[in-house]
Amino acid sequence: MAAPTQVRLRRTVSTNRVVHELEVERREKSSHADKPCHQQTDSLFSSTSGFSNYRGLVNLCIVLLALSNGRVALENIIKYGLLVNPMYWVRLVVFQGPSDWPCAVLLAAVNIFLVFALFIEKLLAKKSISETAGRYIQTINLFLVLCLPAALVLYIHPNPMFSSSTLAVYTIVFLKLISYVTVNKWCREYSQSKKYKRERQKSMSSLTGRENGSMDSENKYVQYPDNLNLKDLYYFAFAPTLCYELNFPRSARIRKRFLIKRLVEMVILSQVLLGLVQQWMFPTINNSMKPFHNSNYPFMLERLLKLAIPNHILWLIFFYWFFHSCLNVVAELLRFGDREFYKDWWNAESINAFWNTWNIPVHRWARRHLYSPMMKSGYGKMASSVIVFIVSAFFHEYLVSVPLRMFRVWAFMGMLGQVPFAILTSRFLNGHFSNMALWLSLIIGQPLATLMYVHDYYVLNHLHADVMPPTA
């Protein structure tokens, strides 16, 4: 790209010099009595002008965006009045029916699985049970973490919103426990390896020539199996990471101003999110049901686009709220040092780059416990990536289909559909255009999948309700 631009610029410059010389000649030879004010010049939009500063148009885009969404918001208020009602959510949580209690019970039960995993690890460290037996027991424990709540949710069918968050907690615990078990196994393997024994000998011999203070600072770092205790386990359970290690980086102190700022963001943004959902999402989704049910395609597309923009703005606010405000509050309280919860995914120029940067805890877990082990076992890059995508798609489906009790594959397809999209965009687009394609897929993909589920849920439950005789 750089070379032709330079050539063109050089040509423009040399053309400009010729033009300038002609101009000087013209000015010199004609009299100045008419005070001439014209010069041989190209228009800025002509490619020959070499001009390329359109920075102001970015500001235009921002202003237009603010205005057009301001207008839509105003239209919404005129049409529906103020729908924001924080009490709605309070009522939803406090006055939940008895069918929602299972979620609270399930959330408390998660501790059993955690403590059980620690218990087995302790037995393994003391060599009270064999490695094989330990592996079987831990696998069964992990299996139960994933399946028991799903079975309960499917059987009792509580409010989808609560059961979805309960399942999310269980998924996080599942991923954390896999990491916990794996890292402890690595530590046992290491302590049995020859290298470890050699190092231990060396450190023993060097200790004779050292002072006690140095000895202390070395002991500051936890060694296996001293990490196998409740305090360490619960620190990891609450820490904003899915990857276990024995010595997490710790920040020096809790920065009070930072903590307060993040807490304020957490409270305000959560209210903004709930308000926008009530005012903007609910009416739009409700209005979408009819055209979707009648398969009125232009109207469906209009509804999809109308939903896409609030949905995307909600997603952006949610991203900031969860990955910056919430995780930083937790990390600050726990003095957890590693705050890299996200990278600059907004500049990503490929689907791959996006998935590698937007959710760093999950990305790190997938690389450490799925991708790298697969690569070491001899699978290719492509196969390992696809497996990571499939596992990720499975969990997206798990968190949506189970609470809604609908086994559509919209979320699964949405995740897997990214693979051909990634290949297409990387082949035909680059730079800013592939970044735009990425944004487009984010803006359109999510609400499309959402509408699909909402539509199916509506058809399943509300059409059914219409057939039923009124109960009042």
Next chain:
Amino acid sequence: MAAPTQVRLRRTVSTNRVVHELEVERREKSSHADKPCHQQTDSLFSSTSGFSNYRGLVNLCIVLLALSNGRVALENIIKYGLLVNPMYWVRLVVFQGPSDWPCAVLLAAVNIFLVFALFIEKLLAKKSISETAGRYIQTINLFLVLCLPAALVLYIHPNPMFSSSTLAVYTIVFLKLISYVTVNKWCREYSQSKKYKRERQKSMSSLTGRENGSMDSENKYVQYPDNLNLKDLYYFAFAPTLCYELNFPRSARIRKRFLIKRLVEMVILSQVLLGLVQQWMFPTINNSMKPFHNSNYPFMLERLLKLAIPNHILWLIFFYWFFHSCLNVVAELLRFGDREFYKDWWNAESINAFWNTWNIPVHRWARRHLYSPMMKSGYGKMASSVIVFIVSAFFHEYLVSVPLRMFRVWAFMGMLGQVPFAILTSRFLNGHFSNMALWLSLIIGQPLATLMYVHDYYVLNHLHADVMPPTA
């Protein structure tokens, strides 16, 4: 701005180095058995991270803008169907009532004023009439150029669209004739000055030592009064400039590819403009009449914002169509060399900068024939600028009020309102923010004035029509 950022960056870098050293220590002292994957890092959104690359968000803005306006366009089509009908405009031009013929007659009559001005200039050059008499006659001629068509339009009241364009042509001729008369006066003054006589003597004496060829090349440039002929006058009349000079810069040849590209743009964009007016502007304006008449303020604001965006997009297309496509076509056909019809007004960071860059032909005329003479006569910068604004406001009003036969001062106020706005923004905002304020004033100001006129026109004519008995 640069200094604190640098300090912060330096601090961040040095903090990062300390953090990095601690990290290395931690890694060295703890065993590597657990394959640690966390590092002490700040989140990117934290000010301490020193990160500032949000380029991808610009792409998001562009995508969101395209989507939200695409949605509005789709909603429009669903609501109104396809209203675009090129035949409407053809019918409007061909089957105009007899009341519209005055416009065609007026357009033909413009030649009389042009030729008369040339005739007087010739008399002046031959000294057949005195300078004072000449000045009076030319002033009367100019006065008629401005007032005769206005009087006719007010009396006969043809279709406002046609009379407005006729008055625009007359305004252009008025400005061009002022420049023509003034420059010819400068030339006469110069030829009577001593300097000219000295130069003439010098060139005569130097000619004896030169060849004939050099003599020819010097004669290539027209000298006063050889410029006083019909060909020169009509070249100036059609040239895309309002400032006269004896020797315009000329391009070497007509570039056929460039000409064809601009012609294609001219045709396509004019169709796009007319189509958007029919599909987008007419329904929105019609829908605005009721809330404006009932003074329903939230709804009025919603309508204003709904009108603002298509209006601005139309204005942007119009700008490109007129100032780049049309003027370049004319210039290319006339081999007119100076293509600087606009500068980079989109980057303007003040109202002043905007008015100095967006319409270069008018800006140049105002500087050469209004601002500079006033400055030379001893008026201050401020007074001269305000006078330029008032004259400009007068012509905006002239082009709107006379064809509509309504003497509201919305356009005049809109132009003059820019002066306090310019002072306010330059005091409180700078850089990108003042650029955004400028965009905002462009986006909101124009449709506000448009709605005011349309509303008043509607109240005057249509409410009146309702009172009248039906004629069919």
